[in-house]
Amino acid sequence: MVKIGLEIHGYLATNEKLFCRCAVERGRKFSKPNTNICPVCTAQPGSKPLLPNDMAIKQVIKIGLILGCKISEKIVFQRKHYSWPDLPKGFQSTISGAHSTPNATGGKFDGIRINECHLEEDPAQWNPATGEIDYNRSGAPLVEIVTEPDFKSAEEVVSWLSNLVATLSYVKTIDKNSGIKADVNVSIDGGKRIEIKNINSLRKIKEAIESEVSRQEKDLPKIEETRMYDEEKKTTILMRTKDSALDYRFISEPDLSLIEISKETIAKIKNSIPELPLGKLKRLVKEHKIKEEYARILTKNVFLVELFENLLGKVKTELLLPWITTELLGVANYNKIAFDEMEINSEHFLELLKAVENGKINELKAKEILRNWKDASTSPKGEIEEGKKISDDEIESLVREAIDENAKAVDDYKAGEKSSLNFLMGAVMKKSNKRADSKKVKEVLEKVLK
Amino acid sequence: MKKISEEEKNKIQEEAKAIIKSFSKKLSEIKNMPEESFIERKTSTRAETNAEKGNSELKEQILKNAENKNEDFVIAEKKGW
Numbered sequence: 219m220v221k222i223g224l225e226i227h228g229y230l231a232t233n234e235k236l237f238c239r240c241a242v243e244r245g246r247k248f249s250k251p252n253t254n255i256c257p258v259c260t261a262q263p264g265s266k267p268l269l270p271n272d273m274a275i276k277q278v279i280k281i282g283l284i285l286g287c288k289i290s291e292k293i294v295f296q297r298k299h300y301s302w303p304d305l306p307k308g309f310q311s312t313i314s315g316a317h318s319t320p321n322a323t324g325g326k327f328d329g330i331r332i333n334e335c336h337l338e339e340d341p342a343q344w345n346p347a348t349g350e351i352d353y354n355r356s357g358a359p360l361v362e363i364v365t366e367p368d369f370k371s372a373e374e375v376v377s378w379l380s381n382l383v384a385t386l387s388y389v390k391t392i393d394k395n396s397g398i399k400a401d402v403n404v405s406i407d408g409g410k411r412i413e414i415k416n417i418n419s420l421r422k423i424k425e426a427i428e429s430e431v432s433r434q435e436k437d438l439p440k441i442e443e444t445r446m447y448d449e450e451k452k453t454t455i456l457m458r459t460k461d462s463a464l465d466y467r468f469i470s471e472p473d474l475s476l477i478e479i480s481k482e483t484i485a486k487i488k489n490s491i492p493e494l495p496l497g498k499l500k501r502l503v504k505e506h507k508i509k510e511e512y513a514r515i516l517t518k519n520v521f522l523v524e525l526f527e528n529l530l531g532k533v534k535t536e537l538l539l540p541w542i543t544t545e546l547l548g549v550a551n552y553n554k555i556a557f558d559e560m561e562i563n564s565e566h567f568l569e570l571l572k573a574v575e576n577g578k579i580n581e582l583k584a585k586e587i588l589r590n591w592k593d594a595s596t597s598p599k600g601e602i603e604e605g606k607k608i609s610d611d612e613i614e615s616l617v618r619e620a621i622d623e624n625a626k627a628v629d630d631y632k633a634g635e636k637s638s639l640n641f642l643m644g645a646v647m648k649k650s651n652k653r654a655d656s657k658k659v660k661e662v663l664e665k666v667l668k
Numbered sequence: 669m670k671k672i673s674e675e676e677k678n679k680i681q682e683e684a685k686a687i688i689k690s691f692s693k694k695l696s697e698i699k700n701m702p703e704e705s706f707i708e709r710k711t712s713t714r715a716e717t718n719a720e721k722g723n724s725e726l727k728e729q730i731l732k733n734a735e736n737k738n739e740d741f742v743i744a745e746k747k748g749w
C-alpha cells in the first residue's frame with residue numbers, strides 16, 4: 219500500500235520580514251536582487267533579530283484554526299542548524315524541532331489528519347547553477363503545514379491541495395503571487411520513507427509522486443533518502459540520505475523570548491475567519507439558486523466569488539454568471555495568468571455588463587473590450603460610446619455593400635450553400651467594426667438575398 | 669602537517685575524556701542551574717509598519733567585501749544538481 223504525507227510551505231502575506239523591517243516582495247513585483255536587505259536578514263556580525271512579526275504569528279494561528287488544530291499558547295523559536303549557501307546565519311529560526319511546540323497541532327482538513335503547522339523563516343535564494351545568492355527573501359515568514367501520511371494516490375494529493383489553496387485564499391494569509399511548494403514523503407509497504415524536496419506546482423507534485431511510486435515498486439528503498447524531482451527525466455534523483463533531528467542540532471533561540479498567546483487572541487482570530495469555500499458554495503446554491511457547476515467554479519477563487527457577490531442583483535444573474543465564469547476567466551486562461559493577476563474593478567465590469575444588458579453594445583463588442591483588460595480594467599465608457607450598436611438602416615446599407623463585394627459567396631448561397639451566409643455575415647460585422655447586431659445582420663441578409 | 673602516532677592519538681583521547689569527565693563533575697555540583705536562558709520582556713512580538721524597501725547601500729557594502737561577486741549577487745559555491 220502506498221502512503222503519502224506532505225510538508226507544505228506557504229509564503230505568508232506580510233509587509234515585513236519575520237525579524238526585520240525589510241519589505242517582503244515576491245511574484246510579479248520582484249524587486250531588484252539584494253535590495254530588500256539589512257544587517258539582520260543578511261546575518262552581518264553582531265546583528266540581532268527584532269521581535270517577531272505579530273502579523274505572521276496571527277496568520278499562522280488563523281491557518282491552524284482553519285485546519286482544525288489545537289493552538290499552542292506558549293511558543294518558542296528554535297535554531298535549526300545546517301550548512302548551506304542560502305542560510306547566512308548558519309541556522310534557520312523556526313517554531314518546530316526537538317525542544318519546541320509548533321504553533322498548531324493535531325487537526326484534520328478535508329479528511330486528512332494534520333500533524334502540525336508552524337511558522338519559520340525563509341532562507342535566501344541560491345541558484346546552484348550560478349552560485350548567485352539573492353537575500354531579498356531571506357527572513358521572509360513561511361508557514362509549514364505537515365500532514366500525516368494519509369494520502370493513497372497522487373490524484374488524492376492534488377485534489378486536497380487544490381482545496382487547501384482555495385480555502386487559504388479566502389483568509390488572504392498566503393501571498394497570492396508566490397503560491398505554495400511542498401516536500402512529499404512517499405513510502406510503500408515494507409520500504410523506507412523517501413522525501414522529495416521543493417516541488418512547486420500541482421502538476422509537478424502529481425508527476426513526482428507517480429514516478430516515485432513506480433521507482434519504489436521496482437526497487438524497494440532500504441534507507442531513508444532525500445530526493446529531488448527531475449522534470450526532464452521524469453524521475454526522482456538522490457540528493458542526500460535523510461537528515462535526522464539530531465543532525466540539525468536544535469537549540470532554543472536565546473535572542474528571542476517566549477511568546478504567550480492568550481485565549482482571547484485565539485478567540486478573536488477565530489471570529490475573524492470569513493465564510494470558507496464549502497460554506498459559500500452551499501449558500502450560493504441554496505440562497506441564490508446558482509447551479510452547482512457554476513458555484514464550484516466561482517468558489518474556487520475568492521476574488522472571483524467576491525466579484526460575483528458584489529454584482530449580484532445589479533445585473534441579471536443569467537447574464538452575470540457566464541460573463542464571469544466563461545468570458546472573464548477565459549481572458550485570464552488565454553493570457554496564461556491567474557484571475558487574481560487581473561486587476562478588475564467591479565464598477566468597470568458592471569458598466570460593461572449594463573451596456574450589454576441594455577442592448578447598447580453587442581456581445582462581440584463587449585468581449586473585445588474585455589480582452590483589453592488582461593492586466594487591469596479601465597472604464598469602458600468611451601469604448602461603449604464608440605461601439606454603440608448601429609441602426610437597422612446602417613445595417614441594410616452595409617449588407618448591400620457586402621453583397622456587391624462578394625459576388626461568389628452570394629452565388630454559392632443562392633446555389634444552396636448555406637455556410638456562405640456566415641461568410642457574408644462576417645464581412646458585414648467587419649465593416650460595422652463589430653457594432654452591428656448579428657441577429658439583425660442575418661435577418662437583413664436573408665431578406666435581401668431572397 | 670605533523671602526523672601523530674597511534675600512541676599519541678590514544679593519549680590525546682584519554683586526556684580529552686578526563687577533561688570532559690572533570691568538567692561534567694563540576695557542572696553537576698552547581699545548584700539551581702537555570703534550564704533555559706529566556707529574555708524577559710513585556711512584549712514579545714512587534715507590530716508591522718511600512719516596510720523598508722530598496723536599500724542599495726548595504727548591497728554595495730556587501731558586494732565590496734565579497735570575494736566572488738557579479739553586479740548584483742554574491743557568488744557562493746555551485747552545485748551540479
